[in-house]
Amino acid sequence: MKTTARGRIATQVLLWAYAGVAAGPLLLVVLGSLRPNQDLLRDPLGLPQRPTLANYERAWQSASLSTYLWNSVLITAAAVALCTTVSLMAAYPLARWHFRGRAMLAAYFLSGLMLPIKLGILPIFYMFQSMSLIDSRLGLILLYAASGIPFSVFVLMAFLRGLPRDVEEAARIDGADELRLFRSVITPLARPAIATVAVFQIAPAWNDFFFPLVLLRSTDKYTIPVGLSRFFGEHAADRGALYAGLVLAVLPLVVVFVIASRQIVAGLTAGIGR
Amino acid sequence: MSRRVCSAVSSSGSGLVAKRGAGSSGRVGWTAFFCGPAALLYTVFVVVPLVTALWYSIFSWRGTTQGPLSGLDNYATVLTAYPYQDQLLRAFGHNGVFFVGTMLVQNTVGLALALLLHRAPLGRRLFQTLYSLPYLISPLVVGYLWSMLLSPSFGPVNAVLEAVGLDALARPWLGDPGTALPVVVLVNAWQWVGGPMLIFGAALAAVPAELEESARIDGASAWKTFWTVRFPLILPTVGVVTLLTFIGTFNVFDLVFALGGSSGGPGQAMDVLGLLFYRLAFQGGVNAIGLSSALAMLMFVFVFGISLLVDRMLRRREVNP
Amino acid sequence: MAKLARWVLAAAVVAAATGCAPGGAPADGNITLNVWGWRTEDVAAYNKIFERYEKNHPGVNVEYRAFKNTEYNTILLTGLAGDAGPDLAQLRAYGELQPSIASGGLLALDGQIEALKSFPSSTLDGVRSKDDGKVYGVPFAIQTMHVIYNKKLFAAHAIAPPATWQDMTAGADTLQSAGVTPFAVTVRDDWMLPIEHEIFGAGRYGGPDFRERLLRGNAKFTDPDYVASIELYAGTTKYWQPKFSGVGYDDAKALFASGKAAMFPGGVWELAEFRRAVPDIEMGIFNVPPPPDAKVNKTLTPGFVDGSFGVSSRTPRQAQALELARWMASAEFGQAFSDELTQISAVPGTTPTDPLLKQAFEGFRANPGPYLMYGDFGYGTPSGAELLRAGLADVLLGRKSAADVASGLQRGVEQWFRPRG
Secondary structure (H helix, E strand, O other): OOOOHHHHHHHHHHHHHHHHHHHHHHHHHHHHHOOOHHHHHHOOOOOOOOOOOHHHHHHHHHOOHHHHHHHHHHHHHHHHHHHHHHHHHHHHHHHHOOOOOHHHHHHHHHHHHHOOHHHHHHHHHHHHHHOOOOOOHHHHHHHHHHHHHHHHHHHHHHHHHHOOOHHHHHHHHOOOOHHHHHHHHHHHHOHHHHHHHHHHHHHHHHHOOHHHHHHOOOHHHOOHHHHHHHHHHHOOOOHHHHHHHHHHHHHHHHHHHHHHHHHHHHHHHHOOOO | OHHHHHHHHHHHHOOOOOOOOOOOHHHHHHHHHHHHHHHHHHHHHHHHHHHHHHHHOOEEEEOOEEEEEOOOHHHHHHHHOOOHHHHHHHHHHHHHHHHHHHHHHHHHHHHHHHHHHHHOOOOHHHHHHHHHHHHHOOHHHHHHHHHHHOOOOOOHHHHHHHHOOOHHHOOOHHHOOOOHHHHHHHHHHHHHOHHHHHHHHHHHHOOOHHHHHHHHHOOOOHHHHHHHHHHHHHHHHHHHHHHHHHHHHHOOOHHHHHHHOOOOOHHHOOOOHHHHHHHHHHHOOOOHHHHHHHHHHHHHHHHHHHHHHHHHHHHHHHHOO | OHHHHHHHHHHHHHHHHHHOOOOOOOOOOOEEEEEEEOOHHHHHHHHHHHHHHHHHOOOEEEEEEEOOHHHHHHHHHHHHHOOOOOOEEEEEOHHHHHHHHHOOOEOOOOOOOHHHHHOOHHHHHHHEOOOOOOEOOEEEEEEEEEEEEEHHHHHHOOOOOOOOHHHHHHHHHHHHHOOOEEEOOOOOOHHHHHHHHHHHHHHHHOHHHHHHHHHHOOOOOOOHHHHHHHHHHHHHHHHEOOOHHHOOHHHHHHHHHOOOEEEEEEEOOHHHHHHHHOOOOOEEEEOOOOOOOOOOOOOOEEEEEEEEEEEEOOOOOHHHHHHHHHHHOOHHHHHHHHHHHOOEEOOOOOOOOOHHHHHHHHHHHHOEEOOOOOOOOOOOOOOHHHHHHHHHHHHHOOOOOHHHHHHHHHHHHHOOOOOOO
């Protein structure tokens, strides 16, 4: 069946059909963002007759999206970098050394996979208050980095386990200490897994809107989702601008994902997927 | 859960772990150096707040002011007071349906897509990217988008059904207790199917091609080859996906909130534990913190316990396939 | 990649660290009063109102900052409990106000604001503590509930605002046979259901008289009149849009605004939003005339206190904050509020200039109806609103009888509700 022409065509048809299901609704948003409001209200589904970027102009100007975008980029990038760095460091001994309490420590990290951190909003608030982290982007960076650790450790551990044993041996014989070994041998080898972990951390941090809403106070520190929710409240009737705002909010993620997709697949292949 | 994950991890690399240096004092320093930052960050910002939240559950609260120790009173209220007792059971059942539905739809479709892509390398990355796009969008936005698409007054879904003469199938989708929960399961699957697809795809890529070849030479059909050759080999991956699905579906909140509001839609047909927690925490009156923390504790114990149990079962299954 | 990550991390830490330096007072000696609220759609109007205050109070800036309404209660609780919180805050009324008071985050205003004495006691009930009976906020708005109708559609089908229940159903029949949806009603956003029930059913169960008996313990929700009011409300569904159970709040509003439906049962606050969406819309309002077997032979206008502005007990600028709160109890603020926001000010003696608002307010003043679930039965857990929302949805879907829902409501609130005297 694999080799017949009919089978190949059927496979392609199925794949394209599901691509329509997956991307179709998103396409509606993109098309909608190019149409004026009156058209949208009359016929929510039509094609843009005279495509216009006016919605984007309105969204960009009235919502100070550039500020929100910068905050989101800053917070997400820093949180993901921090999370990936510390998770990779922790995953290394957990995956490749034998020491007492290793299984316990791994279990401790991984149990975080099933803790919904939202339940802790009030204690987090009080803790942030005592650390002067209210209304601070640093607070969010630390929070997102910490909440990404269980999943990152999980994936990185699985990946590092799969590396052949001799990768460290050569370096050890050369007299490298553990830190050098980690930096110059393990880290480069783990690159696909790092990409996987990073991308899986980016979306939740980028999209979170609950914590910034409660923990930030100044509008000039707002992230994209909070800014958008504010914008939604003020312009509930302006559907075209809402669509444009959504597109602008998702676009950076899509770009990152497309760039990193080869690495992600490689990371999964070598890690949890085996 | 954690043991299952660990066992999955160790089974994939057993024997590769460097045995030297175990217990030596230098290693202890290095271990602390490597694990310390993650442990510190994770403990301070994840574990401590959650443990504190659970500690809150044995006090009665007046707004944000901690009142006297109340023992198990909050638990008694959540478990026995009307209407929470009924809501808890119903929400729990809905989470169960959510889990089973997600396994059947999301993970099956994810596996099917992974198989199709496995045999059709042409454009594989394009498809993988397209299928994963919905994952990049916040669940709240996904909810907003789909409630527009499914709207009986303005939505295209019913409009299309009516245009092709299938009026009888047009429904108030999210307002019909019979369809609301299945619809949420489908939308959720639409958003997350990229995950299992990528993971299963990676697992399939790791199955040695010679095994399939030899099965095919024996004259086995593609269907049979899959079940006898490939599936047993990707069983550990199925286990990991099952557990991640279980944890995800019992903690689901954002999407259901966006599609059904805080009470889970008309007839509370979409009510889940996450929404019940939200109602107790944010609309629960003066003792909201106490009551919602008690529910959080119950949810955590349940998810943790079942995860361990499922882990056991899966591992037993793996031993004698 | 690792190198890049290090750079990004370093940059972020520096930026975040410099970004969290405390704001402090501006160099020119001005002070800023932060007022928090949930009306994201009204930020511009509030800032315009506060400009009048700033003009007469040199050196004081007032900034209205709005947060998403669904998360506002949580944000306010944390804001009142910690640093960088508000000086004044917009507060919900009745039961939803109690957690903020119980947390100790608010200043009692008795004796601080003279003008509060002129507010009617029924208005102050919305801003009182259930524990100490003190007043914790200056009420800003009265919200009333009506049937909003499209004047053009009514004229096109020769329908007048109804004087009797039969008029109303006859008008709805006319519209329906002409292919116009009589009522656009939301079911999916079920917080609207108790409001819709009051609009259609208040006269049937008896409105304020029944409330009085409930509060004294002489009546129950299981009484036949209350059960019948639920049945009456559910009986109007034949005039609602097709597949009504799947229609959300925004969709129902869009049905009315686009002229596909002729009437919308809802709050007076919808008027401004309809006008914003369709600037040339011509609307009128009426209240549901007494239905058959009504316990009250008057047309009731249900209404309630929307909320208030309170003063944080932690603000370092208490004197200035109180001064602003005093202004918010004045006729000047009341008039500015009703002019800029097109809402009914709670300040006594203020009359709305907008004719529809005026009609709404006069209806409420003449024959007020209660909003039982938000008002008197919102103080405990489970709240009446929570119980009735779910219950009414079950009735509309045909899954429960009105009697079952009424007994569930009674059973739920009995767990905490204590009749007085």
